[in-house]
Amino acid sequence: MEYIVSRLSEELAKKILANKDTALRYLSELNHKIKVSELASLKKSIPTNDVWKLIVKYWDYEVSKCIIRDLFKQTKKYERGLDSVYAITKLLKEWKKLNLGAVEWPCSQGDFDGFVQRINSLMESGEIKDEKVKIAAVKYRRLKELNTVRNDYLETLIFEKNENIVPTLDHRRGVDFFINGVSFDQKVAKSPTNEFKKDFGEDWKEFAKKNPLKVAEYLYKYQDEGRFDADPRLYIVYLDEDIPVIDLKSKIDEIDISQPSEVTFEYKHKTQGIKRYKTNCFVVLLSK
DSSP states (O other): OOBOSSOOOHHHHHHHHOSHHHHHHHHHHHHHHHOOHHHHTOOTTSOHHHHHHHHHHTOOHHHHHHHHHHHHTTSHHHHHHHTHHHHHHHHHHHHHHTTOOSSSOSSOTTOHHHHHHHHHTSSSOHHHHHHHHHHHHHHHHHHHHHHHHHHHHHHHHHHHHOTTEEEOSSOOTTOSEEETTEEEEEEEESSSOHHHHHHHGGGHHHHHHHOHHHHHHHHHHTSOGGGOOOOOEEEEEESSSSOOHHHHHHHHHTSOOSSOEEEEEEEEETTTEEEEEEEEEEEEEEOO
């Protein structure tokens, strides 16, 4: 968990502003607000390390929040988010035209090697195996592209929901934005986990709607250990597949993203055993 209300570190400044050029634009806008001679005399030739030191020195959360939000609206990332409805619709039409079937992963993410090994073990000709791998590879690539575009769209919708959201201006693993000055990582999940569905039976969907924090608990509990953390997250969870993209905005509009909820979960580490964690999160459930 990282905070930016009272102070800012150079590391967080780099996460938010991404590069020297953007940082200099930020300092220029900051100078218009607070009028500091040291900022007014800045030149592009200033050493990069000095740029980050100045950002930390003159950090003002309330002033900077507005500047960074305006800078974000000028980025390609924001532009992509705004155009995502068209892009998603186009990608889904192409998927259908290619006769790729259901919009779903051909195998578990990160297990393409295992998938190929399973194909090789089939009692079929090499040509048939080749065709299955070709189709799976196309589906995998296209679904990765579709998910990236859809996640950009969801992130843009979240950004528009709350004036107290400070976004990062580039994709950085671990932090997508700060809400009320606290770092949050946006995670989009295709379901509340198979374990959730198994434990709560046929009525798992209704149970999830009534108990969103339980959904968060399972998502934290069953995350991959290689990417494990207990940091604050904003979970967007699909309870139904193939929710029309046109419905996503209305779904996001219905939720409140102002104060997170506290969730406690246990995680079974391979070497450390079971450990208990407590963190804050938002849970957005998407259903038809």
